[in-house]
């Protein structure tokens with residue numbers, strides 16, 4: 001009896017746990033609108049400024065995170081909030097208005113950032129002092145972060 005129940009339990013667990021395509025320390029998130037998995041790296045080893053953060057991601061064959069598609073941004077928020085010691089922090093993502101003030105673009109893929117929706121109300125602000133998009137405490141919606149600010153890094157393959 002117990003043997004059968006344990007067998008059924010293991011079968012159920014294997015059946016529900018789809019193998020992740022993500023390697024190393026990358027974490028897989030399945031976008032519920034496309035059912036496709038995307039791999040993100042939360043680089044908590046040190047705090048970096050934005051350009052250094054981008055180089056770090058490229059060294060991992062990735063880039064700073066793009067978050068305008070599906071529900072991935074909201075899954076990332078939940079994941080960050082589930083880590084008690086991450087909740088007071090900020091994470092670099094792959095958007096900036098460094099080229100033309102007020103024109104926010106993603107670096108990968110190269111396309112304009114959607115304004116509104118993913119941004120905290122009132123963001124972006126700060127003019128030429130704040131040219132780099134980040135996920136920032138306490139809500140981890142998009143914020144414009146101060147040039148040169150050091151924080152953690154969110155990469156995406």
Ligand SMILES: [Ca+2]
Nearest residue numbers: 127128130131
């Ligand atoms: Ca700016």
